[in-house]
Amino acid sequence: MTSTAATSRRRLPTGTVTFLFTDVEGSTRLVEAAGEQWPALLAEHDRLLREAITGSGGTVVKTEGDGFFAAFASAIDAVAAVVTAQRAIGDHDWPEGLAPKVRMGLHTGLGLLGGDDYIGLDVHRAARIMGAAHGGQVVLSASTAALVEHELPDGITLRDLGRHHLRDLSQAEGIFQLDIAGASTRFPALRSVEAPPSNLPEPVTHFVGRRRERARVRELLESSHVVTVTGTGGTGKTRLALQVGAEVGGRFRDGVFFVDLAPVDDPDVVPSQVLRALGEEALPGNRPPRDALLDRVSDLEVLLILDNFEQVIAAAPLVAALVSAAPRSRFLVTSRGPLRIAAEQEMPLEPMDLPDRHDRELATQADAVALFVDRALAVRPDFAVTPENADAVSELVRGLDGLPLAIELVASRVRLLPVPEILARLDPARPGTGTIDLPARQRTIEGAIAWSHDLLEPPVQVLFARLGVFAGGADLEQIERVCDDVDVDLLGGLAELVDQGLLRQEAASGGRARFRTLHVIREVALLKLEAGGTADAVHRRHLEAYVDWAEEVAAHVLGEDRSAWLDRFDADHDNVRTALDWAAVHGETDLALRLAAASWRFWQSRGHLYEGRSRLETVISLEGGEPLNRARALEALGGVYWWQGDIEKCVPPYREALAIQRESGDPAAIANAIYNSAIGQSVAAVTTGVTDEVRAEVYGLYDEGEAIYRELGDENGLGNITWGRGLAVSDLDDDLTQALELFHRSIDHYRSAGNEFGMGWGMFEVAIFSARLGDLETAWDYLEEGLELFAPHRDVSAVVLFLSLAAALAQAADDEERAARLAGAVHGLRNSSGAKIVDHEITRIRGLALEQLDPSRDDLEPIYRAGMAMDLSQAVAFALGRSVPTDGHDDGE
Template sequence: MTGFIGRRHEVAEVKRLLSASRMVTLTGPGGVGKTRLALRVATEVRRGFPDGVWLVELAELDNPTLLPQALVAALQIEDHSARRPVDVLVERLCGDQMLVILDSCEHVIHESAVLAQTLLPAVPGLRILATSRQPLGIFSEQTFTVPMLSLPDGPRHGTSTTSDAVRLFAERAEAVIPGFALTDRNRDVVERICRRLDGLPLAIELAAVRLRALSVEQLLDRLDDRFRLLNTGLKTAAPRHQTLRALIDWSYSLCTQRERLLWARVSVFTGSLDLDGAEEICSGDGISRDEIIGLIIGLVEKSVLVRDEYPCGVRYRLLDTIRQYGRERLAASGEEPAVKRRYRDYYRRLSREAKARMFGPGQIELLTRLRVEHPNLRTALEYCHAEHVGLCIDMASDLLHHWITSCHMGEGRVWLELGLADNSGRTEVRARALGACSWLAIIQGDQATATKMLAESRALGEGLGLEPVLGYVALYSGMVAMHQGDGASAVRLFEEAVARHRATEDPFGEVLALTRLSLAYSFLGDAERAIAAAEESMSVCDAHGAHWQKAYAMTALGIEAWREGDTRRATRLEQESLRFNRSLGDSLGVGLNLEVLAWIAATDGDHERAAEMLGILRNVWEAVGLSLPGYAHLAGYHDECEARTREVLGGAVFRAAVERGARLSNDEALVYALEERGPAPVRSGGTDRWSPLTRRETEIARLVGQGMSNKEIAASLVIAQRTAEGHIEHILRKLGFTSRAQIAAWVTEQTPLA
């Protein structure tokens, strides 16, 4: 009765599975569209089954033992004998070529498995397509997890491609309000509604029905109370599908008592979670630690938890609607305060351990883990702040390097300033937080605030005898001096910082100070001391296996090598540093490397390359939000490079070269900077040769062209595998393709010959 939206890839994949296997089960959470997909597939394959495609609806089957009788009735078999229904089925179906759809097996999962195992060997021409919130678990069963409808990538402009979730909302809304259409005015609100509902088809349909009484803006505002809001609408649907709560109540009833308890407890996580977090936070009081893994498997099989693969390992997540349901159950259980405390304390420990282990060989793994945990870290900070400001700023200080490398500097500063606003305590925690916040302010170009905070931190450090704090105060004060162009003061402060960090046996602080000291000496023209400080910093890093800080020390050494005219060594140093910063995703470090490589190109007389690098840098610094943040004293080199390059090339050629660099995707830009491949030429008229794909979709299309799997693409781009799959679906739809092979061929056609 309503249109079938999207699902081209899903239909094709299920048809492929059916051609290769006689037992296919569509799994996924309630309301994701398993039945609709099964019926669509059935419609498309019915000609291949001369004896028909038969639908057996099991949702209303209350007595599991009557499943064989239900199948007999659905197949319109009349038999008045006393034989077992299974025997009747085997006799009547033998020799038939048919497809049977067992719809909604989750509450009769065991009986469905037994029936399938009995019929499939006895009826060679039978194929079964089942829908269930968990697999049947029989031999040779192929499972396909039905994903949510595709969501918009981000803010849209103009007449951009519409995602499947938004298309569904618009179509159902038009049925409620004739004449409803997506416009520039309402598109953003509709997209936000679809995101809030996770792209869950049933939730979107229930929400669209509410437009009889609400505007889209009012609907969005009320989604926090979605179970009350989405409580009526689809009168012709099965009872469990008529309201969102009834749908999830159905899933809840299928879980064991311990699975329900774990469901409630894992709802405390804001983002995804890993097994370690679940074991630490959710065990106890009815669930032993050893039981957690089995219960997680059970919730994954019942489509309550979604399993995702990240570069840092397997993680699990709840859809937002299922999480909200779990939180209501958690609150009703009376366990909420205790679970929240365990959650808060777990992420405080994680932050503290990350700080303690940050200077060592596990830096990439630690920082990658913190990025994935960012939503949970944020919620833990909220719990800390609600209890005591000291807890909040202590944890926020421990996360200092996470704020910097993950481009969350603004958020980190907000948490620190929120706690520092209460200045009633004169403690080490406050002194340390003032220093951490001052560094973030320096990077953001707010030197005045940084100076004020450093003065208070120094006073507290001197008053309380906090040598480690005083070491960082000297380090950050030197950065302020460099920003002001006072190289002599900066050298003095950095030397003080080196001495204090050595005295307190803090190699991390020592390396930071040595690297900055090298830059200060270079700024003053003291090449010998600049090189010595950078090489000493690298030596300390090597002794501790600290590759991240070594990358910055190499950047400093590369700058001095370039200043001394040794562009070959400078290039090698900057490119080696860039490779590490790229692997970490450190935008600031990458930007510094690209800056120096641009200067080197200009010095070597390769002005077109220098201009292309400047185009790349334009994108990098726009994404960061500030040019050369924390390294303002280097801006003169950038300006000199740009002016000289423009003068040599002339305005038109310069602008064209800058545009070539700016049009490169992030991955293409870094490959070019590492001299692994040249930039793609710009077509006449300035048309984007990769249109209609976005920059991210272009990156992924090229990785598909290189033969990468979804898992490999996700690892390469540090995104969830589910996100990569969503992008590939968008690419297929935009280009009108049906296979990855077509994407690969298209990529080859778009790539110019060398």
């Protein structure tokens, strides 16, 4: 920047100064677009900014290009300046398409002068804060926000954007956005330098003690690929692992991730759980999740915490394979026993240090005592170890063998009883009182849980046992379904279980209350349920509840709020798995068929196609079941085959489902089955061969289905038929013009029905066929609109197809670098998701020159590989022109 003539040292404010930096976003592109108009445009921009700054009492320190650096003696004056400037820029009559978008950053700090300029870290901090913003956005540091929050003019508010790591600054900065009435307030995420990613859950309580053990785990992670913390339930293995993960996670370039295996008892599901923990928007489709996981981690440097591994010990070879695939990563495992693989270093976790019997002062410093005191304070803030209770506290934690879970459970009793009285009642929690074939320490845990359990009223004990059927927790609605016949006020009972430490309340999306038990406590609850003789009845209630729930969710996952409904399903996926497993083992064929059929759209949209196929094939093979339930499951199985690109295989289940529905006589069900069967046969004919018989059958089915839907007045059904007919006239008759017209009509039907899913697919086909007919502009318009419908829902199957079309359109426009990057993204996401329907649909893009792209060319190969490394959100942003590559290849921006 250059100093202005008006900024002499004596005129620049000193002391506490608010610094303003501004910049025009995308100015290079704007200069190119403006051409000869740029000097006049820049002069107007400069005039508006200078007038706003000086008019609010500020001083322009420097300008460089289109950027301003100004200083204010008052933070509120600085806010007034940016408000005036943004409004002036927004109201100005700029040439068409040439309005500058100015980002602005404010920070208040120490105004130190060096010559005619400011020096010091606060100036750099202000510049970095501005650099994190987007065009039209005003961001403030926490120090500036604190000075102005109570003096903001009408129509101006602050929005807390959280803490962010900014380039060249060692500490995260609290950043606020200034919302200006009448101006845009929605912007992409700040351009911050994020800390290594992590999904570590927020601890319910803070960590106490275990310094020696934490140091040992850290030391072992330096030298061993796999560290397995072993010990009986309740020794605190999970909390130790999470604490170590938080302490060392910053050393791993790609982050630290917690994989909760407590709800899982099937070793084959472990790879999917790991992929999900790694933040994969899509899980493998028809590709084995194990293979997809090994590919995913091959270039990563992560710390994976695999928790509660003992119940999936058969998956130990997977950990060995992960070590080979990801040599720079480390794996911290918690288990009741070792994995027994070559790369493993076991670290047995002993109970916490116990107090010295002979030295009362040293006794109070023991970890076990510290934990008891910490948890006791949580329920009784005035609790303290006193000369009167010190011996009782020491004896109490010794009687609990120093086991953290037992200590936490018993500490909750301090709310009601003094420690000596708790000690007097401790007999049920002593070693030897649990099941006699368990290790002594495990009996201690069971005794501690049993003691808390036995203090409950009998109806609350019944509630506790029933909660054991839920895998991975449940929300209040599901708990009510399974437990509504228990003679207890449900909210009061849940509150009592939370108070006793037997249940935890968790944050849940959508404002719903959600509860879960620790793994070891859930095991005890299930034992209580079995002992009570009602286990089968309660598991069946759980199954029935999730059948009804899944069918309700299925009715919403194609509408405008589909992302929220898919998220709800995701939160209870482990419960669906548990219910399906129980139904299959106990011969509940109808309920299994209904639950699997209702789940398939979730499996498809969120990339669980591999698991969905396996589960649907399992329930279809069960004996018995109502024909209509079987038909729905067959249609779901056909849909999974379709999305896996196994088109010919989807025809038989669709045919069988249609035959069953015809017997039922339900017009709507028949019409839907007709649509499925017709589309399957039409698309399969592309590879098996188009004959007059196939053509006649397909068009006959569509005519029949359309007649039924018109009689029913079903706009959504008419959208399906019209969309399917568009594919048919393309595949069977190669009539592109008629196909395009039909796809336009399908969008109208879907829009009338409120089916965003259908609208998106209509737009996809309109984009393809417009491009094939030479109208690339319309193709891009519909591609962008459709992609914006699907991307927010993280519907990877759809996004992969849209990205493949975007690559083809870029290649057709002779933009090879953009095409290569997008093609790489398609390749990477297709492999990770298993959405092989893209292999079939890509044939519809023939003639758009994508086949001419050679990603192995020396100039394109690095760009193609960069595309393969994109995640879903990055690829979408690039396709929509919202991001600039950071690998040195400015292709498309």
